[in-house]
Amino acid sequence: MSDAFVARSLEEVRFWSRIMKEHSLFLKLGFRCEDTQLINEANQFYAIFEAIENRANAFTMGTDPHVIKKFxxxxxxxxxxxxxxxxxxxxxxxRCQLPGANNFPLLVDHVSREANYFRNRLSELNKGTLEPLPDAIIDENVFFLRIMADHAKFISHLLDPSERKLVEQANHFSQEFDQLLFQAKDLESMRPQSQTVPLLDQFLDQNRVSVKSLRDFKKTARDLIEACKIKSIIHPLLADHVFREAEHFLIIIDMFENSLTGKPVQVRFDH
Structure with missing residues (x-):
């Protein structure tokens, strides 16, 4: 085990433990007041992942890799x-057992997919079995393009219907990322023949342009929500949450681009 293992582990746990913590809050906010058992469970998970986040932030690059593996x-x-x-x-x-609750089924499936992704990443890191670069580029983009498409749909449905222009923009992003996801799935089914450097390079470039546009839209929406300048039922933390996930995806795209073209790859802790 090496410094790279420690750096990658801390980067993943610091980012995703905060995401899991916030998922607990968002699910709780969507439960009905009588769903006390579910609310209590969500509160417990919030506390668990807040503690994990704090521990991860206390570790350094000098921490023994065996300690990180156990963590x-x-x-x-x-x-x-x-x-x-x-x-x-x-x-x-x-099964219609929570009538009147405010968590979309797709949102709950979405946050469970992210938990499964995080769980798999931890297993890969500890086993030292990270995917070869060409496979990782396709698989990570398939995962994150669907996440971005979901975000656009959630934003569209949580904005007030009277915010017609923003709803239209969110729907546009939903359609754009659905198309990008279909393209990524096509590349996935064509592998290994599709895994040439020119094709993967173009794939990353195209996705980067769209993710940057969506990231900027999310940032604008977040700032407007925080300033109470638009009508929605979007929690300000949720607006920031989806913005950070777009930023994270962009960092991953850049890391892949650097690996593909032989440039130095930096692990970042500032997001």
Missing amino acids: NEEVHNAVSYIWAFKRKVLGLIL
Whole structure:
């Protein structure tokens, strides 16, 4: 195990533990007041991932890799539990056992997919079995393009219907990212023949342009929501949450681009 293992582990846990913590809050806000058991479980998960986040922030690049490996195992366990909680909630909603609650089924599925992604990443890091670069480029983009498409749909549905221009923009991004996802799935099904450097380079460039546009739209929406300048039922933290995930995707695209073209790859902790 190496410095790269420590750096990558801390980057992933610092980012995703905060995301899991915030998922707990968003799910809680969508439950009905009588759903006390679900609210209590969400509160417990919030506390668990806040503690994980704090521990991750206290580690440094000088921390013993074996300590980080054990920490990753603990985090993996916690993520498995929150994944199961999210799938339980999704089942309750789809069986119409939470009528009047405000969590979209797609949103609950979305946050469970992110938990599963985080859990798999921790396993890969601890086993030292990260995917080869060409596979990782396609698989990560398939995952994150769907996440971005979902975000656009959530924004569209949580804005007040009278915010017609913003709703139209969000719907445009939804359609754009659905198309990008279909293209990524096509590249996925064509592999390994599709995994040439020119094709993957163009794939990353195209996605970067669209993700930057969506990131900027999310930033504008976040700033307007925080300033109470638009009508919506979007929590300000949710607006910032989806902005940070777009930023994270852009960092991943840049890391892939650097790896593909032989440039130095930096692990960043500032997002």
